[in-house]
Amino acid sequence: xxxxxxxxxxxxxxxxxxWVILLxxxxxxxxxxxxxxxxGLILSLCGILPWLAILPSLxxxxxxxxxxxxxxxxxxxxxxxxxxxxxxxAKGYALSLVLIAAALFMTVIVYLRLSQPRSQxxx
Numbered sequence: 001x002x003x004x005x006x007x008x009x010x011x012x013x014x015x016x017x018x019w020v021i022l023l024x025x026x027x028x029x030x031x032x033x034x035x036x037x038x039x040g041l042i043l044s045l046c047g048i049l050p051w052l053a054i055l056p057s058l059x060x061x062x063x064x065x066x067x068x069x070x071x072x073x074x075x076x077x078x079x080x081x082x083x084x085x086x087x088x089x090a091k092g093y094a095l096s097l098v099l100i101a102a103a104l105f106m107t108v109i110v111y112l113r114l115s116q117p118r119s120q121x122x123x
Contacts, residue, residue, distance in 0.1 A: 006114040006115060008114055009111065009114050009115045012107060012110060012111035012114065012115075013061055013111060013115075015107050015111075016058065016066070016069075016104065016107050016108055016111055017058060017059065019100060019103055019104035019107055020051055020055065020058060020069075020104065022100055023051070023076065023097070023100045023101060023104055024047075024048040024051055024052075026093070026096055026097055026100055027044065027047040027048060027076070027097065028044040028047070028048060029093075030090070030093040030097065031043045031044045031047065032044060033093075034090070034093075047076075050072055051072070054068065054069065054072075061115070063112065063115075066108050066111065066112055067112065069104075069108055070105055070108055070109070073101045073104060073105050076097055076098075076101040077098060077101050077102070079097070080094045080095070080097035080098035080101065081094070081098060082094075083097075084098060
């Protein structure tokens with residue numbers, strides 16, 4: 001359990017959940033438009049299932065899952081950057097994916113820093 005004594009901790013926790021939902025919505029929207037039918041559905045599910053698996057833990061604010069979520073963002077950043085460079089037709093979606101993933105990463109890092117238990121805080 002985390003010590004949420006910092007005034008911004010609750011707002012940052014809500015922001016993390018919001019960014020995750022936005023990242024998943026962007027991913028599904030991109031792939032449902034880019035691919036047809038079952039292919040879009042399968043690729044969308046492959047992209048959001050890891051987030052759905054850890055969402056209850058993120059909702060509870062478990063620090064280990066929040067740390068794991070930073071590692072989970074690297075494929076989204078790589079995929080978005082690759083499509084931004086290589087696919088001129090997908091620049092808008094790719095840029096939105098990269099920006100959302102970067103914002104989520106920064107929000108998680110700030111949340112972890114501010115909600116750190118006092119016994120583990122650096123002085």
